[in-house]
Amino acid sequence: MGQGFSPRGEKGRFVLPSDFRADVRDASDGQRILCIDKHHRLPCLVGFGLSRSEQFAADIDREEDKALRLGLDFDRDMRAAQLYGFHRASFDDSGRFVLPDHLAELGQVEDGLFFQGGGTQITIWNPRILLDMGPGWEAAQAGCRAKMADMAKGKRK
Numbered sequence: 001m002g003q004g005f006s007p008r009g010e011k012g013r014f015v016l017p018s019d020f021r022a023d024v025r026d027a028s029d030g031q032r033i034l035c036i037d038k039h040h041r042l043p044c045l046v047g048f049g050l051s052r053s054e055q056f057a058a059d060i061d062r063e064e065d066k067a068l069r070l071g072l073d074f075d076r077d078m079r080a081a082q083l084y085g086f087h088r089a090s091f092d093d094s095g096r097f098v099l100p101d102h103l104a105e106l107g108q109v110e111d112g113l114f115f116q117g118g119g120t121q122i123t124i125w126n127p128r129i130l131l132d133m134g135p136g137w138e139a140a141q142a143g144c145r146a147k148m149a150d151m152a153k154g155k156r157k
Contacts, residue, residue, distance in 0.1 A: 001117040003140070005127075005147035008111050009096065012104075016047075016095035017115050020122055024091075027051045034097055036124070037086035038106040045107040045124040048086075052120055056083045112151075114144040 004017020016024065016034055024034050027049020035053070039046045060079050067074035091097040099109065107126060114125045127144050130137065 003143040003147060004115040005151055006113050007151060013096045013098055014113050016091050016097060020115060021095050024049045032091045034089045034091055035086045036089050036103055039123060040082055043129050045103060047122040047124050048120060116140045
């Protein structure tokens with residue numbers, strides 16, 4: 001839960017906002033590991049704790065069952081590759097982590113990241129892309145603008 005913003009820091013590092021650190025650490029069996037991947041549908045990245053991967057097999061089964069009921073094709077191998085291909089980013093006590101270049105490219109990352117809580121995962125946005133999203137994203141967009149303004153004023157939240 002929560003929102004946060006991180007500018008690109010020294011050595012290309014970003015900071016996992018404090019709202020998320022304890023939950024991610026708890027969801028990673030006490031390890032400071034943020035799992036990051038390209039969101040399968042939205043133009044952003046997604047972050048989660050290691051324990052989220054325990055649900056992937058059931059998610060794949062559910063998605064396959066739904067596709068079969070609807071008469072749609074479903075590729076289990078492709079979906080498994082999408083879910084299990086995440087990057088494990090270690091973060092320090094201050095939340096600093098390195099975002100690999102391939103994920104920065106996929107997420108169209110520029111000078112900062114906006115983090116939006118989403119239940120079992122965090123969506124991680126290039127603010128410019130989030131601000132261009134259509135209806136339904138107004139609360140996240142307002143939060144992003146506010147966090148960016150706070151950061152510009154020198155307030156770290």
